[in-house]
Structure formats: C-alpha cells, structure tokens
Amino acid sequence: MSSGQDRSPSDSEVHSPPKYxxxxxxxxxxxxxxxxxxxxxxxxxxxxxxxxRDMFSLPQPTSDELPDGLPLVHxxxxxxxxxxxxxxxxxxxxxxxDSNDGILALxxxxxxxxxxxxxxxxxxxxxxxxxxxxxxxxxxxxxxVACSKRLFPEMxxxxxxxxxxxxxxxxxxxxxxxxxxxxxxxxxCFRLSCNIKLSSQIRLFLDCRDGxxxxxxxxxxxxxxxxxxxxxxWLETHFTQTLKExxxxxxxxxxxxxxxxxxxxxxxxxxxxxxxxxxxxxxxxKEPTFSIGIRVWVELARKVPYPDSFGWGEGExxxxxx
Amino acid sequence: xxxxxxxxxxxxPVISIENLHxxxxxxxxxxxxxxxxEFRVLKIYIIHSSxxxxxxxxxxxxxxxxxxxIPAEPEVDGPTSANALQTVELPIxxxxxxxxxxxxxxxxxxLPSTPEETMELLSVVxxxxxxxxxxxxxxxxSEQNPSFxxxxxxxxxYSLAQEYGLRTEALQAARCTLSSTFTIQELASExxxxxxxxxxLHELWKYHKSVRLNLTSDLEEFRMSGAHAILGDSSCVSLxxxxxxxxxxxxxxxxxxxxxxxxxxxxxxxxxxxxxxQSSEGNRRCSSCANIPHEVIRTFWDTLTATVENSIAKVRAxxxxxxxxxx
Numbered sequence: 001m002s003s004g005q006d007r008s009p010s011d012s013e014v015h016s017p018p019k020y021x022x023x024x025x026x027x028x029x030x031x032x033x034x035x036x037x038x039x040x041x042x043x044x045x046x047x048x049x050x051x052x053r054d055m056f057s058l059p060q061p062t063s064d065e066l067p068d069g070l071p072l073v074h075x076x077x078x079x080x081x082x083x084x085x086x087x088x089x090x091x092x093x094x095x096x097x098d099s100n101d102g103i104l105a106l107x108x109x110x111x112x113x114x115x116x117x118x119x120x121x122x123x124x125x126x127x128x129x130x131x132x133x134x135x136x137x138x139x140x141x142x143x144x145v146a147c148s149k150r151l152f153p154e155m156x157x158x159x160x161x162x163x164x165x166x167x168x169x170x171x172x173x174x175x176x177x178x179x180x181x182x183x184x185x186x187x188x189c190f191r192l193s194c195n196i197k198l199s200s201q202i203r204l205f206l207d208c209r210d211g212x213x214x215x216x217x218x219x220x221x222x223x224x225x226x227x228x229x230x231x232x233x234w235l236e237t238h239f240t241q242t243l244k245e246x247x248x249x250x251x252x253x254x255x256x257x258x259x260x261x262x263x264x265x266x267x268x269x270x271x272x273x274x275x276x277x278x279x280x281x282x283x284x285x286k287e288p289t290f291s292i293g294i295r296v297w298v299e300l301a302r303k304v305p306y307p308d309s310f311g312w313g314e315g316e317x318x319x320x321x322x
Numbered sequence: 323x324x325x326x327x328x329x330x331x332x333x334x335p336v337i338s339i340e341n342l343h344x345x346x347x348x349x350x351x352x353x354x355x356x357x358x359x360e361f362r363v364l365k366i367y368i369i370h371s372s373x374x375x376x377x378x379x380x381x382x383x384x385x386x387x388x389x390x391x392i393p394a395e396p397e398v399d400g401p402t403s404a405n406a407l408q409t410v411e412l413p414i415x416x417x418x419x420x421x422x423x424x425x426x427x428x429x430x431x432x433l434p435s436t437p438e439e440t441m442e443l444l445s446v447v448x449x450x451x452x453x454x455x456x457x458x459x460x461x462x463x464s465e466q467n468p469s470f471x472x473x474x475x476x477x478x479x480y481s482l483a484q485e486y487g488l489r490t491e492a493l494q495a496a497r498c499t500l501s502s503t504f505t506i507q508e509l510a511s512e513x514x515x516x517x518x519x520x521x522x523l524h525e526l527w528k529y530h531k532s533v534r535l536n537l538t539s540d541l542e543e544f545r546m547s548g549a550h551a552i553l554g555d556s557s558c559v560s561l562x563x564x565x566x567x568x569x570x571x572x573x574x575x576x577x578x579x580x581x582x583x584x585x586x587x588x589x590x591x592x593x594x595x596x597x598x599x600q601s602s603e604g605n606r607r608c609s610s611c612a613n614i615p616h617e618v619i620r621t622f623w624d625t626l627t628a629t630v631e632n633s634i635a636k637v638r639a640x641x642x643x644x645x646x647x648x649x
Contacts, residue, residue, distance in 0.1 A: 144520070167506055169527040176527065179520035188510035 018083040019095060029072045030086075036079035039070065044089040049113040077109050085109055088118045096125050100142045103132050108149040123153065132157070139165060140187075141175045147183035155183075156306040159190050163253040163302055167191060190306055194253050198301035199246050202239050206231065212293045215286045219278045232279055234270035238263060253302055256295035263294065337429050342420045346427060351379060352409040353423075359416030361423055362407070371426045372450040379410050418443050425455045433462055437475050438482065445486035460490065471495050473502065477514040484522040496529045497634065501583075504530050532637045537578040540633040544626065545574050552622045557610040567611055569596040577630060584627050593619075 018036060026039035045052035060071050075082065080097065084106045087095035097103050103126055110119035126132050132154065134142045143158035167187070169176065176184075204210040208217075208230065219232035242262065245251050254262070271280050283290075337344050342359055349362030369376035412419060417434060421443050424432040434440045440463065447456045463470045471479050471494050480495035482488075502508070504527070509515050515523070549566045558567035573592050577584055597612045 169504075169506065172506075174524070176524040177520045179523070181516045181518045181520070181523075184506065184520065184523070185510050185513075185515035188506050188515065192507070192510070 018079050020083055020086040020090070020092065023090065027070060029070045030082055031072055031074045032079040032082045033076050034078050038082050038086055040086055048089055048115045048118050051113045081105050081109050088121060094125055096122060098131065100132055100134055101145060104145050104149055104151060104154060107151050107154065111151065136165065137171065137173065137175055140172055141178060143187060144175065144178035144183055147180060159187055159306050160302060162187065163191065163194060164255065166252055193304045194301045195246050197304050198253060198297060199243055201297035201300065202243055206236060206239055212290050215282050215290060219276060232270065234266050238266040254298060256298040259294055259298045260291050337424065339432055342416050344420055344423055350407065352407050353419060354409055354411045355416035355419045356413055357416045361419060363423060363427065367426050371455055372452045374450045414446055418446055422446060425458050431458070431462060437470065437478055440470065441479065441482035441486060441488065441491065444488055444491065448488060471498050473498065478517050480526060481518045481522045484525060496526055499526065500530065500533060529637060533634055534578055536633045536636055537630065540629055541574055541578050544629050545571055548625060549574065549622065552625055553618060559608045574626065584630055586623060589623065
C-alpha cells in the first residue's frame with residue numbers, strides 16, 4: 001500500500017500491455033481514456049452493471065465499429081482502472097491497485113456503472129489486504145478525494161482516521177486545495193461531534209456523576225479544591241487539562257491507550273511527589289475497571305456516527321452526481 | 323421582456339425593474355439573455371461601452387426578425403431591413419443583463435439584489451472590458467449601506483471574487499476577513515466553509531499568513547527603532563532593551579496576531595491599566611507613562627496605525643496575482 005502522495009496513480013499503474021485486455025472470444029471492445037483497448041464480453045458487463053445492460057439494450061451505432069467487427073465503447077476511465085475492473089468481472093486473480101488513488105478511482109468506476117457486487121468485492125479485498133490505510137496528511141488528502149468521488153464508506157473511514165491527527169490550516173497545507181467546501185465542513189463537524197462525546201464523558205466523571213469517580217473519593221494527600229467532587233486534585237487537573245485541549249475540534253481524539261497513558265503519567269507523578277498510598281491502592285484495585293472505563297469513553301467518541309446525509313445538498317442525490 | 327415594437331408609442335416606460343423590461347426608444351438591436359429575455363437597445367451605446375460587445379454585434383450573423391417586427395401580412399421578399407432588428411444572444415442571465423444595461427444607458431442604475439448577482443455583474447463587466455462601467459458599478463457598490471463587503475458577506479464575496487478573477491473585490495474581502503478568527507473550527511461553526519472551495523480557502527489562508535508575517539516583521543522594526551524615536555527616553559518602571567515601556571512593547575507585538583487594526587480605546591485602556599496596576603501594588607506609580615504628552619501619544623498612535631496599514635497593504639500584490647491564478 002502506498003502511503004505517499006500518489007497524485008497520478010493511474011499512469012503509474014497502467015500495465016504494459018494491460019493484463020486483462022484480450023479475453024478469449026470477446027464480443028465488444030472497451031476503449032480507455034488513454035486509448036487502450038480491452039476486448040471483453042458483453043455478458044460479463046451486463047451481468048454486473050445495469051448501466052451496461054441498458055446501454056447494450058439500445059441499438060448500437062455502427063460508426064464506431066472496428067475492422068474486426070467488434071463494437072467499440074469509449075469509456076472515461078484510464079487503462080489502469082479498466083484493467084482492474086475487468087479483472088473483477090472474470091474468474092481471474094483480482095488486480096486491485098496498490099495506491100490509494102488507484103483504489104478510489106476503481107471504486108468510483110464501479111459506483112458510476114452501478115456495479116454493486118463488484119464494488120463490495122473490491123472493498124472486501126481492500127480491507128483484507130489492509131490497503132487504503134494512509135497516515136499523516138495523506139489521510140486528509142484521501143478523505144478529500146473520496147468526497148469528490150462520493151465514496152461514502154471511504155469518506156467515513158478516512159474521517160475516522162483523521163481523528164489521530166490535528167486539523168489546522170497549517171497541517172493541511174496544500175491538501176486543502178483538494179477539498180470541496182462541504183467536505184471540509186462535514187469533517188470539522190464530525191470531529192467536533194466526536195470531541196463533544198468524549199468531553200461529555202469526562203465532564204460526567206469530573207462532576208462525580210459516573211460510576212468511576214466514586215473510587216477516587218478520599219485521597220488524604222492532596223484533595224481537590226472543589227468540595228463537590230472530592231476527586232484528587234491531580235486527577236481533576238489531568239482531565240480538566242484534557243478537556244481544554246479537546247475544546248478545539250482541530251485537536252486529535254486520542255487513541256484509548258494514549259488516553260490511558262496520560263492518566264498513568266499523572267498518577268505516577270502524584271504518587272512520587274506525595275507518596276500517596278490511597279491513590280496507589282485505588283489504582284491497584286480498581287485500575288482494570290477504571291482503565292476499561294476510560295477506554296470505553298474514547299471508543300464511544302471515536303464511534304460517533306458519520307451521518308450519511310453529510311455532503312449532499314438539499315435535494316441532491318449522491319447517486320446522480322457524476 | 324420587451325414585447326413592444328420599436329416603432330410603437332413611446333408612452334410605455336423605457337425600463338421597468340419589476341419585469342426586467344428594457345425598451346429603449348428607436349432601438350436598433352435586440353440583446354437576448356441566456357434565459358430568453360429580450361432587451362431592445364441602441365447599438366451605439368453598447369459599442370461605446372465595450373469594444374468586445376461591439377465586435378460581437380458587428381460579426382453576429384443572428385439578424386432575425388423580431389417577433390413584433392414581422393409584418394401582419396407576409397411580404398413576398400420577407401421582412402424588410404426597416405422592420406427587422408438584429409438579435410445578439412448573450413450568455414448572461416436576464417437580471418444581470420438588465421442591471422448591466424442600466425449602467426450603459428442614461429437611466430437610473432440598478433444594482434442586483436444579492437451579493438451573488440452583484441459579483442456576477444462585475445464578472446460580466448470585466449469579461450467585456452467595460453472599464454468605465456466597472457468603475458461606476460464599483461463606485462455605486464462602495465456607497466452601499468450596509469457595506470457590500472462586510473464581516474457577514476466577506477467570505478462569500480471572496481469566494482466569488484476568486485471564482486470570477488475579480489482582483490479588487492478579492493483583496494477587499496480578504497482584508498475584511500482579517501477581523502475574524504481564521505480557524506477551520508471557527509469557519510465551520512459560522513457556516514463559512516460551504517461557500518468556499520478548497521483552493522479559495524487555501525489562498526485566503528496564505529493571505530492571512532502573509533499579513534501576519536509582514537506585521538510581525540514591520541512591528542518588530544517599529545518596536546526596535548520607530549517607537550523610541552517618537553517616545554524619546556522614558557523612565558517607565560519597566561523598559562525593554564530598546565528603551566520603550568514594556569506594556570507598550572507587548573501591546574504592539576500582539577497586533578501581529580490579531581491584525582484587525584489597532585483600536586485606540588483598547589490602547590488607552592492598556593495605558594491606564596499599566597499606570598493603575600503599578601500604584602495598586604504599592605510600587606512606585608509610573609509617572610513617566612502617566613505624563614506622556616497627548617501630542618506624543620497621538621503621534622505614536624498615528625505612526626503605529628500607519629505601520630499596520632502599510633504592512634497589510636504590502637500583501638496586496640500577492641493577493642491580486644492569486645485571484646487570477648485561483649480562477
């Protein structure tokens with residue numbers, strides 16, 4: 001899987017000649033945008049795509065016929081995408097691109113031709129291989145590309161991956177140019193929803209309104225300034241600081257283990273400074289439960305639904321945007 | 323749409339905003355909008371306003387008999403030149419074309435009602451290189467109250483200006499956005515992101531960055547030399563290495579991060595705060611700052627304001643280049 005800035009994957013992925021460009025006893029030719037011919041079977045196309053089925057049910061023009069008598073259909077996809085697409089229509093080894101952009105282009109083609117089953121197969125294969133797992137700024141770039149192609153599952157998956165990274169003008173840089181306005185808005189709103197979810201869990205804890213805060217009442221070494229909560233000050237300080245950082249939707253939503261690590265670091269500092277047996281004991285006895293609890297907070301936040309209404313304007317049908 | 327023959331009675335109004343009616347006396351050409359509205363006008367005005375439109379009229383083969391020019395009794399040789407008007411199709415919406423013509427002809431000018439239409443009008447005028455009309459429209463726009471480009475409209479206008487390559491409006495709108503907090507979070511919460519393409523947003527971010535960089539540099543120079551030259555030697559209780567009161571140094575440097583322009587009231591409050599805070603702590607009251615002459619403060623303030631203004635204005639060229647490339 002490429003994690004680089006694969007801006008022009010299609011050209012680099014064009015096989016020379018394409019692996020699946022000449023199927024035996026073909027009865028139609030698909031011509032790619034870069035004029036490569038793929039001899040395939042109408043039946044394979046018709047079985048997978050209602051678009052091709054409707055196309056072939058109409059009288060075929062004769063002006064584009066080739067000397068060998070096969071009808072020619074011009075397609076806007078390049079040879080790399082068509083090669084992968086054809087590989088999915090026949091009982092051959094699937095030839096799915098390695099690059100992020102290549103995968104998105106292939107999925108976009110299947111969406112365009114309404115190849116529902118083929119699209120599912122590609123997604124399953126991509127998932128199995130662990131492809132489409134970008135990191136860093138590339139996550140935002142792939143999200144923007146997925147949005148431009150209206151690939152909803154990929155938009156959602158990438159939106160969740162962005163939670164590991166800050167989202168600012170500085171961090172996005174040139175990638176910002178790939179975004180449509182609504183795509184950036186939706187991402188910002190989604191991250192804010194995740195943020196609010198995690199913040200609300202932390203507030204419940206700080207206000208002693210959840211099941212875990214009761215464990216911490218009674219630290220004799222360094223009690224909290226707030227009489228209402230009775231939480232140790234180090235714990236309150238730690239989570240109050242976390243809340244402050246979360247206030248920006250541009251901030252990352254930490255992974256569960258990172259989140260737990262922050263708590264552990266604060267606890268160690270407190271025990272070292274105050275020699276606090278109470279907090280040590282609470283941690284020893286309750287740590288498994290408490291750790292699971294705070295992992296659940298983060299997991300709940302990271303699983304906030306990414307509504308499928310995102311991105312589509314009023315009255316706009318995402319299926320008809322090509 | 324005009325349905326009155328050019329030879330009919332002149333009792334009908336020449337223009338009517340309600341139904342976008344434009345029927346100029348003795349019209350010799352019909353301009354037809356994209357949405358099929360027809361405007362009967364005098365060719366000479368159009369030719370004088372725009373060479374491009376003028377040439378389009380001269381080469382346009384679309385000389386058709388107008389509906390009302392077709393004689394009641396068909397003539398053997400077809401309509402004569404006397405009652406047939408040349409029709410020129412223009413790729414402009416009727417409402418925009420109506421507004422455009424109101425600036426070309428000696429009639430009360432009519433600005434479109436929405437920022438989107440106004441920007442489209444400007445783009446059409448720019449496309450046809452109607453320089454005089456462009457100036458008139460911009461002048462008209464500048465007289466609007468509330469301002470056409472203000473905090474609420476700045477992002478929309480900027481986005482449209484980038485789309486249409488309107489340099490002046492792009493710069494004015496970009497400048498106006500300096501008074502807002504410019505973060506993705508803030509823009510999302512204010513529903514500003516929907517109207518902006520990623521390209522436009524990136525260019526605007528670069529503009530903000532350039533302004534901040536320029537301000538940081540120029541204000542640094544001002545703090546290091548210009549400020550002391552105006553204030554002279556001070557005996558403030560807390561001075562910087564460059565010899566100016568520290569509170570003033572801090573205030574000046576913060577302007578680079580909030581480039582919405584210096585605020586004299588805020589400046590005065592900082593001065594008062596400085597003087598009072600010294601006395602309330604029981605320390606020596608800063609009589610030096612308390613006794614800065616008004617004229618010196620005024621000079622300092624004017625110079626500081628000019629430094630900020632000039633610094634922001636230096637980014638002008640970069641934005642104007644950007645506006646075209648962003649199209």
